[in-house]
Amino acid sequence: MTEQGTSRRRFFTGAAGLGVAAGVGVGVGVATGYGIRAATEANAASTDPGSTGAASTDPDAQANAIVPFYGARQAGIVTPQQERLMFAAFDVSTTDVEELKRMLGRWAAMAARMTQGKQVSDSPTKPAQPPFDTGEAMDLGAHSLTITVGFGPSLFDDRFGLADRMPPELTAFGTIPGDAVMRAELSDGDLCVQACADDPQVVFHAIRNLARAARGTATLRWSQLGFGRASSTGSQQVTPRNLMGFKDGTRNVRADDTATLDAHVWVGANGASLAPEHEWMRGGSYLVARKIRMEIESWDTDPLEDQEKIFARFKDTGAPLTGGDEFTAPDYAKLGDNGQPVIDIDAHIRLASPEQNNGLTILRRGYNYTDGQDPATGKLAAGLFFIAYQRDPQTQFKVLQTRLGKSDLLNEYIAHIGGGLWGCPPGVSAPGDWFGKSLFT
Amino acid sequence: MTEQGTSRRRFFTGAAGLGVAAGVGVGVGVATGYGIRAATEANAASTDPGSTGAASTDPDAQANAIVPFYGARQAGIVTPQQERLMFAAFDVSTTDVEELKRMLGRWAAMAARMTQGKQVSDSPTKPAQPPFDTGEAMDLGAHSLTITVGFGPSLFDDRFGLADRMPPELTAFGTIPGDAVMRAELSDGDLCVQACADDPQVVFHAIRNLARAARGTATLRWSQLGFGRASSTGSQQVTPRNLMGFKDGTRNVRADDTATLDAHVWVGANGASLAPEHEWMRGGSYLVARKIRMEIESWDTDPLEDQEKIFARFKDTGAPLTGGDEFTAPDYAKLGDNGQPVIDIDAHIRLASPEQNNGLTILRRGYNYTDGQDPATGKLAAGLFFIAYQRDPQTQFKVLQTRLGKSDLLNEYIAHIGGGLWGCPPGVSAPGDWFGKSLFT
Numbered sequence: 001m002t003e004q005g006t007s008r009r010r011f012f013t014g015a016a017g018l019g020v021a022a023g024v025g026v027g028v029g030v031a032t033g034y035g036i037r038a039a040t041e042a043n044a045a046s047t048d049p050g051s052t053g054a055a056s057t058d059p060d061a062q063a064n065a066i067v068p069f070y071g072a073r074q075a076g077i078v079t080p081q082q083e084r085l086m087f088a089a090f091d092v093s094t095t096d097v098e099e100l101k102r103m104l105g106r107w108a109a110m111a112a113r114m115t116q117g118k119q120v121s122d123s124p125t126k127p128a129q130p131p132f133d134t135g136e137a138m139d140l141g142a143h144s145l146t147i148t149v150g151f152g153p154s155l156f157d158d159r160f161g162l163a164d165r166m167p168p169e170l171t172a173f174g175t176i177p178g179d180a181v182m183r184a185e186l187s188d189g190d191l192c193v194q195a196c197a198d199d200p201q202v203v204f205h206a207i208r209n210l211a212r213a214a215r216g217t218a219t220l221r222w223s224q225l226g227f228g229r230a231s232s233t234g235s236q237q238v239t240p241r242n243l244m245g246f247k248d249g250t251r252n253v254r255a256d257d258t259a260t261l262d263a264h265v266w267v268g269a270n271g272a273s274l275a276p277e278h279e280w281m282r283g284g285s286y287l288v289a290r291k292i293r294m295e296i297e298s299w300d301t302d303p304l305e306d307q308e309k310i311f312a313r314f315k316d317t318g319a320p321l322t323g324g325d326e327f328t329a330p331d332y333a334k335l336g337d338n339g340q341p342v343i344d345i346d347a348h349i350r351l352a353s354p355e356q357n358n359g360l361t362i363l364r365r366g367y368n369y370t371d372g373q374d375p376a377t378g379k380l381a382a383g384l385f386f387i388a389y390q391r392d393p394q395t396q397f398k399v400l401q402t403r404l405g406k407s408d409l410l411n412e413y414i415a416h417i418g419g420g421l422w423g424c425p426p427g428v429s430a431p432g433d434w435f436g437k438s439l440f441t
Numbered sequence: 442m443t444e445q446g447t448s449r450r451r452f453f454t455g456a457a458g459l460g461v462a463a464g465v466g467v468g469v470g471v472a473t474g475y476g477i478r479a480a481t482e483a484n485a486a487s488t489d490p491g492s493t494g495a496a497s498t499d500p501d502a503q504a505n506a507i508v509p510f511y512g513a514r515q516a517g518i519v520t521p522q523q524e525r526l527m528f529a530a531f532d533v534s535t536t537d538v539e540e541l542k543r544m545l546g547r548w549a550a551m552a553a554r555m556t557q558g559k560q561v562s563d564s565p566t567k568p569a570q571p572p573f574d575t576g577e578a579m580d581l582g583a584h585s586l587t588i589t590v591g592f593g594p595s596l597f598d599d600r601f602g603l604a605d606r607m608p609p610e611l612t613a614f615g616t617i618p619g620d621a622v623m624r625a626e627l628s629d630g631d632l633c634v635q636a637c638a639d640d641p642q643v644v645f646h647a648i649r650n651l652a653r654a655a656r657g658t659a660t661l662r663w664s665q666l667g668f669g670r671a672s673s674t675g676s677q678q679v680t681p682r683n684l685m686g687f688k689d690g691t692r693n694v695r696a697d698d699t700a701t702l703d704a705h706v707w708v709g710a711n712g713a714s715l716a717p718e719h720e721w722m723r724g725g726s727y728l729v730a731r732k733i734r735m736e737i738e739s740w741d742t743d744p745l746e747d748q749e750k751i752f753a754r755f756k757d758t759g760a761p762l763t764g765g766d767e768f769t770a771p772d773y774a775k776l777g778d779n780g781q782p783v784i785d786i787d788a789h790i791r792l793a794s795p796e797q798n799n800g801l802t803i804l805r806r807g808y809n810y811t812d813g814q815d816p817a818t819g820k821l822a823a824g825l826f827f828i829a830y831q832r833d834p835q836t837q838f839k840v841l842q843t844r845l846g847k848s849d850l851l852n853e854y855i856a857h858i859g860g861g862l863w864g865c866p867p868g869v870s871a872p873g874d875w876f877g878k879s880l881f882t
Contacts, residue, residue, distance in 0.1 A: 017815070031680035125743075125745050125748075126747075127744065127746035128744050129744055130741060130742050130743055130744055130745065131686065131748070131756065133686075134684075134685075134741055135682065135685070135757075136683065136684050136686045136809075137682075139679045139680060139682065164526075178853020182667045199560065201668060201669075201682075201809065208737070208821060208823075211821065212738075212741055220814055220819065220821065222813070222814050223814050223821070224813060227642060228642075241576065241578075241579060241580065241642075243574050243575075243579045243645075244575075244577070245574075245577075245578050295652075296575070296835075300653055302571055303568065303570055303571055304567075304568050304570060304571065304572050305569060305570075307572070308568075315572065315576055316579065368642065369646055370663060370666065372663070372666060373661055373662075373663050375662050378660065380648075380649060380652065380661065381651075382645070425513040426820040
């Protein structure tokens with residue numbers, strides 16, 4: 001083993017050991033089994049300088065495709081959509097709120113490192129210890145990894161003393177149209193983590209290591225992998241297509257449209273007032289997810305003209321049936337030769353459009369998925385893992401889905417089989433801060 | 442709809458309509474429901490020039506990352522490994538061999554087009570017809586798509602008159618060590634299709650459309666998605682890691698090592714004699730797949746030194762425990778200070794090495810996978826979808842696995858839960874040829 005000395009020493013070189021310190025608020029700092037120091041008050045002062053996020057402004061780091069982790073808002077919401085998703089929902093298994101807080105601190109410290117393409121810990125692994133990091137992303141870059149954390153309505157029951165901190169926006173919807181077949185084992189969860197990156201192994205590594213660091217505190221409830229279009233064929237980026245073959249996202253909110261984001265996505269933007277006990281969500285956003293199974297074998301037998309009637313767009317170009325190109329606004333009033341609206345009264349884009357919903361707007365961030373063969377039916381199990389961000393799901397997604405669920409022509413070919421609602425707090429501002437810290441203090 | 446005229450006309454422009462012609466061997470040419478002309482004798486003369494594969498030598502086509510489809514050998518075997526996999530096994534549902542032959546002809550015609558980044562058919566879709574192509578890859582390039590087809594032992598039963606055409610190499614293994622827990626619903630199949638590309642939507646589109654064109658003739662039995670490492674962080678390519686965090690493939694056969702490929706991978710290479718009834722496999726290769734579930738939660742609690750003992754490599758560098766760098770040959774004879782071999786007698790790399798197996802060599806082409814949460818255990822279901830090519834699985838994989846399955850230290854952390862054996866015939870030589878044509882004539 002002597003020949004390995006150099007590289008192993010290099011690997012084992014690093015700041016700090018296990019951080020153990022008395023602290024305010026969290027009680028004690030954390031010596032986890034993983035060598036990961038929680039980014040809590042207890043040890044903010046001793047945090048690895050490599051985790052400060054400063055590297056993200058360095059040109060070398062940019063070339064390595066790093067999305068800054070620390071900031072006023074969580075990354076992964078308006079961040080340009082990466083190509084791969086792993087989404088995970090967790091249930092908290094402890095009833096000790098201090099344990100939960102320490103885990104959220106560990107997650108923040110790990111996320112700060114992983115989003116820079118680093119292993120979860122810079123502490124040396126002793127040979128007799130399990131490695132701190134599972135290792136499969138060791139040679140990969142950050143690939144624009146973002147890790148976004150949210151809190152579900154169930155977290156605000158009587159376990160953690162948070163009941164009066166739950167904003168009314170986070171009230172569970174109950175069963176709204178289209179949601180009747182949602183499965184408990186694919187739905188909800190006390191916490192959610194959305195990991196997005198341009199590499200599937202990087203997102204898997206992130207969720208796997210967060211789940212590992214949660215052991216004893218929270219357990220994985222369900223998870224979902226997703227993919228988008230990898231790239232366009234030419235230099236011009238084109239709108240990705242869903243697995244029904246239609247362009248999806250043509251009219252989505254743009255990341256640089258600050259006014260629209262403030263009006264529809266960010267909680268408490270434009271100085272909106274919040275109850276003091278709900279201030280912890282200011283600068284955050286509410287995440288709604290739906291696992292939307294497509295009946296692709298039925299869809300594939302549907303005539304082209306019917307498919308286009310359902311979406312009210314041409315399949316090849318994405319242009320609305322009322323003419324123009326992909327980005328032309330649909331003319332919902334236009335009548336055809338038969339005196340009927342060219343865009344059917346129940347067409348998907350009509351029912352979902354801001355124009356037909358008093359300006360209702362959400363930020364979509366969906367991924368295609370396939371689970372391979374459905375063992376029950378023998379069919380390909382595939383569809384859209386829909387994610388949307390908004391400032392008030394009660395007046396946004398819930399209203400929109402109630403309308404779509406009742407009469408969308410698309411309903412014949414889709415089923416909502418899972419999903420949930422989470423409040424994603426504002427960003428982790430700096431080492432020492434952590435996901436939702438102000439909720440717990 | 443008038444504004445759409447131009448683009449829709451462009452979309453609908455294309456050679457030929459449905460190819461219907463009398464033919465030799467196949468009986469009749471094919472008018473499928475999908476506008477796809479089978480590449481059989483019947484219509485070779487009228488094949489779209491765009492499907493000849495000639496484009497693959499064009500610099501523009503190379504830039505678009507096209508792997509030639511037509512050739513003496515099937516692509517996807519020694520082709521540099523693409524980043525994404527969808528593997529599918531099919532059962533033939535018809536008992537009419539002519540239907541099966543027509544389907545294989547359709548598959549070849551579709552594969553020739555899809556591997557060039559084209560839709561499955563250039564025939565126009567009438568509005569009252571379902572689209573010929575499902576459309577989700579419409580704006581994507583070929584992304585180096587390869588489509589590789591194989592025939593399983595079960596195809597050679599009494600349904601199609603092929604019993605005497607089955608080479609002894611294709612004999613099902615029975616239950617060999619390590620294979621006892623393989624599940625029928627994840628194993629075997631009359632046919633297999635390995636679709637590899639650098640985009641997950643492209644491989645999904647390929648399998649989905651082949652499954653669709655098989656309707657009435659063959660049904661999807663099981664499928665698997667896989668991913669590799671997307672890219673290295675720098676300009677230097679590095680060996681990918683499996684989900685145990687170890688480099689995997691360091692000593693794999695190189696695609697340019699023709700002598701080794703001829704000796705170990707290609708059937709009938711170097712003028713080897715084959716029985717006349719088995720000549721159809723000359724230029725082909727035998728594919729063995731194993732879905733290898735990793736017990737990653739147990740693995741993650743295993744000390745680093747034990748993990749390294751199991752593989753007999755250092756986790757960070759990939760170098761053998763006997764020293765050097767990743768590409769240094771392991772020294773199986775070297776003893777440690779304790780007088781025991783440095784590389785354990787049951788270490789994975791020892792048991793799998795050519796040096797310790799009389800030169801036994803296979804070409805590996807595995808992909809990492811995750812199926813998300815295992816609903817039965819709540820654990821992350823993940824592992825390695827192992828694929829290997831070889832000229833005689835009876836003396837290669839079967840012998841190797843018998844040894845590994847008995848005593849590999851790795852066995853504590855893995856389980857073979859699915860897989861199969863297929864004979865992949867030589868390449869589709871040109872339009873008019875199709876997968877395994879010489880098997881059926």
